[in-house]
Amino acid sequence: MTAQPKLSPTTDVHVLYQEAVQSPEADVRDIARYFKKLTGRPARLFREDFCGTALLSCAWVELGSDRRAVGIDLDEPTLRWGETHNLSQLSEDARARIDLINADVLDVRRPKADVVAALNFSYCIFKTRAQMLAYARSARRSLNRGGMMIMDAWGGSETQTICRERRRLHGCTYVWDQVSFDPVTYHTDCRIHFEFPNGRKLRNAFTYDWRLWTLPELRDLLEEAGFADVHVLWETTDRKTKKGTGNFRRAERGDADRSWVAYIVGRT
Ligand SMILES: C[S@@+](CC[C@H](N)C(=O)[O-])C[C@H]1O[C@@H](n2cnc3c(N)ncnc32)[C@H](O)[C@@H]1O
Known part of the structure; x- marks a missing residue:
């Protein structure tokens, strides 16, 4: 695991993002384990949709020399940044097992994948049911038989309010700013800012114009797209602290938490 860098106003915005919201090693470890549990075989080819700087793809190929990854993103400069700063940190062999596609x-x-992952709610850029269904169908067609689609989902009453959440990082404060939420359309405008101890602020480092999709909507869409065994992974609660454990289990019911993250899974 790489040491946490000290963040400052001159730190590249992609590094700030990666440190603030991504946990690549834990994510790929959990996805690989869950795939094995679900299908009884290891996943080899991992497709990272909306990959940005391809941090998950880099962590995936480090799981073993039989693992390959494909990262897909529309934004070429972000992909190139990932190549220069993330893929370049890998061994030559690992780097050769990643393909980045600007599309x-x-x-x-x-290529057909064993796993398609769409994390950090990136699919929320799809605002209509038709678009979301087209995405689910396209993802299903991109999977091998016996493959798995996994997406995270975010909800709870707090996601339907206007609020700010601050979190201290090493050298700066990360601010998640929910600027608007429309209960009629479920459209939300969220932003990421960074604040530094010297008073400098990096406002609107990232902005999100999203539709918040609910778990029942996503379940219906994945089923309609032809996925089998569509289910939700819900975070377990520590009995003593009553807080989330960071572990997720298949569940038919969740808790009415004010803010939660869950995963939705479908099989081919
Ligand atoms: C929130 S970032 C996700 C970064 C990273 N994968 C993560 O999990 O944190 C969303 C990314 O999706 C990309 N994107 C948006 N629409 C897309 C589309 N239709 N196809 C591919 N990439 C898209 C953007 O360029 C951006 O890099």
Whole structure:
């Protein structure tokens, strides 16, 4: 595991993002384990949709020399940044097992993957049911038989309010700013800012114009797209502290938490 860098106003914005919201090693470890548990075989080819700087793809290929990854993103400069700063940190062998594709996730079906992952709610850029269904169908067609689609989902009453959450990082404060939420359309405008001890602020480092999708909507859409065994992984609660454990289990019911993250899974 790499040491946590000290963040400052001159730190590259992609590094700030990665430190603030991504946990690549834990994510790929959990996805690989869950795939094995679900299918009884190891996942080899991992497709990272909306990959940005391809941090998950880099962590995936480090799981073993039989693992390959494909990262897809529309934004070429972000992909190139990932190549220069993330892929470049890998051994030559690991780097050769990643392909980055500069395209719309809706347009890529090959190579067929064992896992398609869409994390950090990136699919929320799809605002209509037709678009979301097209994405689910396209993802299903991109998977091998016996493959798995996994997406995270975010909800709870707090996600439907206007509020700010601050979290201290090493050298700066990360601010998640929910600027608007419309209960009629479920459209939300969220932003990420960074604040530094010297008073400098990096406002609107990242902005999100999203539709918040609910778990029942996503379940219906994945089923309609042809996925089998569509289910939700819900975070377990520590009996003593009553807080989330960071572990997720298949569940038919959740808790009415004010803010929660869950995963939705479908099989091919
Ligand atoms: C929130 S970032 C996700 C970064 C990273 N994968 C993560 O999990 O934190 C969303 C990314 O999705 C990309 N994106 C948006 N629409 C897309 C589309 N239709 N196809 C591919 N990439 C898209 C953007 O360029 C951006 O890099």
